[in-house]
Structure formats: structure tokens, C-alpha cells
Amino acid sequence: MICHCDYCHYTFDSAVSHLGDSIPESCPDCGKTHISAYTPAVRKATESEATEYRRIREEILSEEREGQW
Numbered sequence: 001m002i003c004h005c006d007y008c009h010y011t012f013d014s015a016v017s018h019l020g021d022s023i024p025e026s027c028p029d030c031g032k033t034h035i036s037a038y039t040p041a042v043r044k045a046t047e048s049e050a051t052e053y054r055r056i057r058e059e060i061l062s063e064e065r066e067g068q069w
């Protein structure tokens with residue numbers, strides 16, 4: 001699942017960094033669990049955030065491929 005941290009605005013794939021297809025309790029980047037008492041830091045990414053995440057990841061992958069010789 002693509003997740004987004006509202007604290008540090010980090011978008012990540014929970015299947016890669018965490019426990020399969022679930023929303024982790026804390027952000028793998030900043031480690032926050034909550035923004036305020038009742039607002040979790042990490043939530044499911046919106047469709048546009050997930051699209052942006054995949055686009056950036058594709059860019060990184062293609063740069064890595066170009067960097068190889």
C-alpha cells in the first residue's frame with residue numbers, strides 16, 4: 001500500500017519498507033506516530049500522491065539504469 005506521512009510529507013510503499021499491505025504505526029522516515037493526539041502521522045496516500053510516488057520511483061530507476069555501464 002502506498003502510504004503518506006503528513007508530518008514530513010514522505011510517501012512510501014508499506015510493502016517495501018514494512019509489514020506487507022498495512023499502514024505502519026510510525027513513519028519510516030521521521031519516526032513520528034502522531035501529528036497530534038488524535039491525528040496519526042501516517043495514512044493511506046491519496047490517488048494523486050500514489051501516482052506521484054510511482055512517477056518519482058520510475059525516474060529514480062531509470063537514472064540508476066543510465067548510471068550503469
Ligand SMILES: [Zn+2]
Binds near residue numbers: 005006008027
Ligand atoms: Zn514522516
